[in-house]
Amino acid sequence: MRGKVGIAMTESSERLYCNACEMRLNSALKDVDTASLEAIDTTKACNAFKKGHVIFEEGSAPKGIFCIHDGKVKVYKTGDEGRDQIVRFAKAGDILGYRSLVSGEPYSVSAAALEDCVVCFIPQATFFEVLKSDEHFPMTVIRLLSGELQRAQKQIVNLAQKPVRERLAETLLILREVYGTDDGDSAALAVKLSRDELASVVGTATETLVRTIADLKRENLIATDKKKIRILDLEGLIHAGNLQD
Amino acid sequence: MRGKVGIAMTESSERLYCNACEMRLNSALKDVDTASLEAIDTTKACNAFKKGHVIFEEGSAPKGIFCIHDGKVKVYKTGDEGRDQIVRFAKAGDILGYRSLVSGEPYSVSAAALEDCVVCFIPQATFFEVLKSDEHFPMTVIRLLSGELQRAQKQIVNLAQKPVRERLAETLLILREVYGTDDGDSAALAVKLSRDELASVVGTATETLVRTIADLKRENLIATDKKKIRILDLEGLIHAGNLQD
DNA sequence: AGCAGAACGTGACCTATATCAGTTTTCCCT
DNA sequence: AGGGAAAACTGATATAGGTCACGTTCTGCT
Numbered sequence: 001m002r003g004k005v006g007i008a009m010t011e012s013s014e015r016l017y018c019n020a021c022e023m024r025l026n027s028a029l030k031d032v033d034t035a036s037l038e039a040i041d042t043t044k045a046c047n048a049f050k051k052g053h054v055i056f057e058e059g060s061a062p063k064g065i066f067c068i069h070d071g072k073v074k075v076y077k078t079g080d081e082g083r084d085q086i087v088r089f090a091k092a093g094d095i096l097g098y099r100s101l102v103s104g105e106p107y108s109v110s111a112a113a114l115e116d117c118v119v120c121f122i123p124q125a126t127f128f129e130v131l132k133s134d135e136h137f138p139m140t141v142i143r144l145l146s147g148e149l150q151r152a153q154k155q156i157v158n159l160a161q162k163p164v165r166e167r168l169a170e171t172l173l174i175l176r177e178v179y180g181t182d183d184g185d186s187a188a189l190a191v192k193l194s195r196d197e198l199a200s201v202v203g204t205a206t207e208t209l210v211r212t213i214a215d216l217k218r219e220n221l222i223a224t225d226k227k228k229i230r231i232l233d234l235e236g237l238i239h240a241g242n243l244q245d
Numbered sequence: 246m247r248g249k250v251g252i253a254m255t256e257s258s259e260r261l262y263c264n265a266c267e268m269r270l271n272s273a274l275k276d277v278d279t280a281s282l283e284a285i286d287t288t289k290a291c292n293a294f295k296k297g298h299v300i301f302e303e304g305s306a307p308k309g310i311f312c313i314h315d316g317k318v319k320v321y322k323t324g325d326e327g328r329d330q331i332v333r334f335a336k337a338g339d340i341l342g343y344r345s346l347v348s349g350e351p352y353s354v355s356a357a358a359l360e361d362c363v364v365c366f367i368p369q370a371t372f373f374e375v376l377k378s379d380e381h382f383p384m385t386v387i388r389l390l391s392g393e394l395q396r397a398q399k400q401i402v403n404l405a406q407k408p409v410r411e412r413l414a415e416t417l418l419i420l421r422e423v424y425g426t427d428d429g430d431s432a433a434l435a436v437k438l439s440r441d442e443l444a445s446v447v448g449t450a451t452e453t454l455v456r457t458i459a460d461l462k463r464e465n466l467i468a469t470d471k472k473k474i475r476i477l478d479l480e481g482l483i484h485a486g487n488l489q490d
Numbered sequence: 491a492g493c494a495g496a497a498c499g500t501g502a503c504c505t506a507t508a509t510c511a512g513t514t515t516t517c518c519c520t
Numbered sequence: 521a522g523g524g525a526a527a528a529c530t531g532a533t534a535t536a537g538g539t540c541a542c543g544t545t546c547t548g549c550t
Binding site for chain 2: 077079080081083085087099102103108109131138139141142143145146147148149150152153154155156157159160161162203204242
């Protein structure tokens with residue numbers, strides 16, 4: 001909704017080869033056969049996106065899938081009153097936009113760069129070709145969707161039943177899980193989100209989010225410096241999130 | 246959580262043949278090839294479940310998938326304090342439990358009969374066999390998951406951003422969409438849910454749900470008689486749900 | 491049919507969170 | 521570096537919806 005829409009693409013089409021791509025090893029394209037990999041390499045396009053720029057937008061027609069080569073991405077849905085709700089975080093190796101492609105409908109979510117990114121675009125035709133020719137790829141897609149669905153359903157229960165404080169604690173732990181921590185400071189989350197963005201993950205008003213962060217700081221569970229968040233007491237945060245399992 | 250757990254299976258193993266099954270035509274197994282259909286027929290088991298009985302339960306290990314032959318089923322997740330959250334409604338022709346099967350994890354949701362049901366059980370081995378041998382089945386599964394994910398993400402936004410009144414209005418419209426209306430009374434929803442169940446779809450307390458239903462009745466948008474709900478003013482209900490699209 | 495337990499409904503109250511308004515801090519941009 | 525806009529924070533207040541308590545109406549049994 002906000003964000004710099006429009007000329008989303010930026011800079012050069014750098015030449016990246018999937019074969020040589022270190023990212024591919026822990027990605028959805030890990031097990032793809034050589035023929036498919038070649039098909040992808042010859043048809044794909046790699047683009048750089050500046051922080052804040054929209055990669056694709058809810059309501060528009062999908063033309064292919066996106067594979068994140070580098071950088072962090074938020075996937076979000078815009079509600080009726082224009083408020084965004086972040087539904088997923090993606091990182092290097094993740095693929096985006098395949099859900100809408102397989103259903104043949106307009107994107108039901110948007111994606112935007114949380115920091116400067118390099119994202120490869122694989123056209124629709126190639127995607128479906130690989131889906132048909134590669135033995136393992138359909139199952140990979142099934143597993144990806146399955147994982148996302150499970151997480152979404154858990155989030156539904158959290159939103160319906162847990163208070164903001166618990167949802168925030170869990171969100172911080174998830175961010176740590178997904179994006180990890182800084183080199184040299186294992187307490188510091190590697191993502192930097194605005195309070196607005198954090199609020200739209202947790203599903204609350206920005207003011208409430210700010211206050212709840214202040215609470216966690218007061219209890220010495222976390223510390224913040226600008227957008228940097230450090231987890232001081234992991235156990236305590238797990239407890240604050242009611243996550244003893 | 247409640248519900249009559251335990252001896253879930255009931256009555257006979259009626260003999261049903263997929264080939265002859267009218268339900269199959271609008272089901273996930275519509276396009277499955279004859280060989281696969283035969284594999285299913287020879288390995289499946291059909292069971293009757295009484296209203297309220299649990300078909301499978303969150304946390305237990307999946308052994309196969311379930312195909313609803315007849316009846317209505319709720320799929321729900323139990324929160325930390327034991328409150329259920331309904332995440333999906335299923336009906337004849339729908340398959341259940343495949344998500345956990347493909348991820349190889351325990352069920353992340355439970356399923357229970359909303360009315361007397363007949364449900365066929367297709368063992369794991371057969372499911373994976375069909376997934377491998379049938380040309381179209383993997384894509385069917387991808388589409389099913391994709392649809393569920395899309396609905397789940399929409400629900401996330403609704404829970405985070407919409408008030409109870411709007412969520413209830415939308416829920417009633419969805420129930421109408423999914424289960425249709427009574428023969429001979431096109432205003433009357435064909436499902437009957439308890440107030441508790443309705444509350445755990447909408448994601449609110451039972452008392453709030455009851456009051457909000459009373460509001461909609463007062464405005465002549467709906468009428469109720471016990472568990473029967475009649476939609477008196479479709480347009481009005483769409484409006485109450487903020488769903489003009 | 492009649493009874494017990496469950497489901498439903500309603501009132502009174504409370505609290506978590508939203509909203510509004512204003513100040514301070516941070517982030518950019520030239 | 522400095523000025524303007526956006527983001528972050530804080531306080532005051534409003535309110536949707538949760539909780540508790542209770543009466544009433546169903547429903548399923550024996």
